[in-house]
Amino acid sequence: MSKEIIAVTNVGGDISYVPITITRDHMESIEEGEILTINIPNSKTMSDILVAGTINDLKPANDTEDRNKSFIEYTRSRSNEINDNDGYALEEKLKATNYFNANFKVFSCLETNQFTGPRTLQSLPRPILPGQIVTDPVEFLETLETTLDSNKYAKFGRIPSKKIKGGHDNLILKPNFDNSAKHIGIFADTSQGKSTVWANMLTIYSETEINIMGVDPKSQIFNESLASGRNFLEKLKANGRTIYNLSIFDDIYIDLDIESFSEFAKVFKTFNDSATWNFGNKHKFIKEFGMILLKDYKDIFQSDDEIDRETVLSILNEFKEESVASKIYSNMTSDKAVDKFIEKIEELTKDNYRVVSITNNLNELGKLFSKNENKWTIQDINDEFLHRKSGNKSVILIHPGTEHEISQHYQESHLAYIVSKIINAQKQTLSKSNFDKANALFFADEADLYFPKKAKSQHQQNAVIDLRELLSNWARSKGLGFALICPDPSKLDEEIFERIIHKTLLVGFGLKQSVINDISKKLTPELSKEFQGLNPLDSDHKELMEKCEFFAVGLKSALDPSGLGMLVEFRPEDFDV
Numbered sequence: 001m002s003k004e005i006i007a008v009t010n011v012g013g014d015i016s017y018v019p020i021t022i023t024r025d026h027m028e029s030i031e032e033g034e035i036l037t038i039n040i041p042n043s044k045t046m047s048d049i050l051v052a053g054t055i056n057d058l059k060p061a062n063d064t065e066d067r068n069k070s071f072i073e074y075t076r077s078r079s080n081e082i083n084d085n086d087g088y089a090l091e092e093k094l095k096a097t098n099y100f101n102a103n104f105k106v107f108s109c110l111e112t113n114q115f116t117g118p119r120t121l122q123s124l125p126r127p128i129l130p131g132q133i134v135t136d137p138v139e140f141l142e143t144l145e146t147t148l149d150s151n152k153y154a155k156f157g158r159i160p161s162k163k164i165k166g167g168h169d170n171l172i173l174k175p176n177f178d179n180s181a182k183h184i185g186i187f188a189d190t191s192q193g194k195s196t197v198w199a200n201m202l203t204i205y206s207e208t209e210i211n212i213m214g215v216d217p218k219s220q221i222f223n224e225s226l227a228s229g230r231n232f233l234e235k236l237k238a239n240g241r242t243i244y245n246l247s248i249f250d251d252i253y254i255d256l257d258i259e260s261f262s263e264f265a266k267v268f269k270t271f272n273d274s275a276t277w278n279f280g281n282k283h284k285f286i287k288e289f290g291m292i293l294l295k296d297y298k299d300i301f302q303s304d305d306e307i308d309r310e311t312v313l314s315i316l317n318e319f320k321e322e323s324v325a326s327k328i329y330s331n332m333t334s335d336k337a338v339d340k341f342i343e344k345i346e347e348l349t350k351d352n353y354r355v356v357s358i359t360n361n362l363n364e365l366g367k368l369f370s371k372n373e374n375k376w377t378i379q380d381i382n383d384e385f386l387h388r389k390s391g392n393k394s395v396i397l398i399h400p401g402t403e404h405e406i407s408q409h410y411q412e413s414h415l416a417y418i419v420s421k422i423i424n425a426q427k428q429t430l431s432k433s434n435f436d437k438a439n440a441l442f443f444a445d446e447a448d449l450y451f452p453k454k455a456k457s458q459h460q461q462n463a464v465i466d467l468r469e470l471l472s473n474w475a476r477s478k479g480l481g482f483a484l485i486c487p488d489p490s491k492l493d494e495e496i497f498e499r500i501i502h503k504t505l506l507v508g509f510g511l512k513q514s515v516i517n518d519i520s521k522k523l524t525p526e527l528s529k530e531f532q533g534l535n536p537l538d539s540d541h542k543e544l545m546e547k548c549e550f551f552a553v554g555l556k557s558a559l560d561p562s563g564l565g566m567l568v569e570f571r572p573e574d575f576d577v
Contacts, residue, residue: 050143187488430478442480537549
């Protein structure tokens with residue numbers, strides 16, 4: 001069956017590109033970056049060469065105008081509406097002879113032989129000649145798939161094409177950390193599909209031997225609330241994965257010190273106004289109360305036993321001593337504030353309801369710091385992630401979800417604290433000379449909250465310093481990869497961003513122009529033009545994703561084996577595999 005002719009090479013080219021002319025009938029269905037195919041037969045060798053390439057530099061032209069320039073220019077100068085003898089307006093008549101000039105940029109080559117079968121070619125053996133027919137890429141793509149080891153490739157979105165209804169599966173080489181770690185940056189504006197695309201990538205990682213751990217800040221991955229998340233847990237389990245979904249508040253042991261006690265006493269409102277009273281220096285009172293508690297009752301506070309009313313009274317009574325009370329108002333020159341404070345403490349100790357309230361609140365807070373076999377320490381997490389202590393192929397998801405009422409601010413703050421501890425533990429492990437190699441990937445959704453350009457807390461600053469050191473010294477050589485997902489990579493620490501941008505990138509719509517410019521420097525002019533033409537996510541009337549586009553750089557695929565860069569499209573049906 002003859003193929004539909006979309007274009008023809010109009011003059012000779014070389015082994016990398018050739019000028020083409022696109023027929024009028026196909027003008028509306030061709031756009032920049034479209035992938036088409038040239039079939040070059042060779043009757044002498046009984047072999048055909050299939051050449052896949054992208055269409056670039058589309059320029060409209062008109063045959064009638066080319067042959068009658070003077071007449072057309074004169075007529076147009078008078079009016080576009082002047083009718084000729086046939087009764088048609090000028091511009092309307094010219095439409096019949098419109099066409100596109102464009103360049104066909106060679107992407108990939110195959111040689112087919114009826115006796116030996118197809119094989120890939122590194123380059124064309126000779127330049128492309130004039131008069132070669134350009135058709136849709138279906139035959140090339142189907143032939144290409146027969147050359148692949150299906151165990152090494154996985155479906156990841158589709159190759160967008162107006163010439164192939166629904167596009168064609170995009171097959172990527174499965175991640176392999178045997179030689180060196182791979183770092184990934186996934187960047188797109190909010191609600192442009194980055195978490196969905198990443199969850200899809202995670203299912204591919206789950207088919208490998210790579211251990212996985214990461215931050216799932218909204219529990220979208222575990223709760224399967226993303227378009228790509230349908231049956232996500234079932235897919236992971238089918239791939240032999242053991243899933244650990246850890247709350248930073250309920251499942252991870254928190255080191256008990258005065259800093260953490262003071263912070264979470266505020267979060268849990270342990271000393272709220274109903275339990276104590278409203279006074280200005282309450283933060284100093286909480287800190288001093290914590291210091292006494294940790295000095296005398298730390299073991300009880302961290303055990304399964306509860307703090308009793310008498311213990312709370314004992315601590316409160318210490319504040320009746322002027323030497324202790326004065327610490328609450330150390331910046332006051334008058335003794336009146338201290339005397340008033342001691343009076344209030346006296347009233348408090350006589351109010352059984354408020355003493356019991358503080359006792360109950362402390363025991364609720366104590367659950368956060370309690371030591372029990374069901375809680376994970378940072379070292380436990382690190383051992384499972386980097387050493388596979390359980391012997392399982394793990395997926396560890398870290399999230400801030402909890403039954404406690406905790407503000408988003410404190411959730412984010414504590415999540416940053418936990419991430420900093422995890423990154424530090426990774427650095428301590430990989431920096432040891434006797435540590436051989438990991439086979440692991442750590443991902444962080446909303447990565448700019450943990451590794452920001454402008455750190456707002458000591459936890460963030462520590463995490464940035466440790467991740468810089470990991471990326472500079474040990475991660476690549478010792479098999480630990482990092483995937484950073486965020487809506488605005490310009491908010492990431494500059495050194496971290498600079499290292500990630502030169503690795504594998506999946507870039508969606510809506511980034512700042514400065515970021516687009518930085519990424520464009522990695523691309524050829526043709527790929528840069530295609531990258532900058534990314535479209536926003538399409539959604540239905542229920543605001544559910546219908547389609548999103550990402551430009552992949554450094555991601556090796558069947559069609560782009562070197563990872564130079566190509567457009568990938570994702571639809572909900574792509575995830576139902």
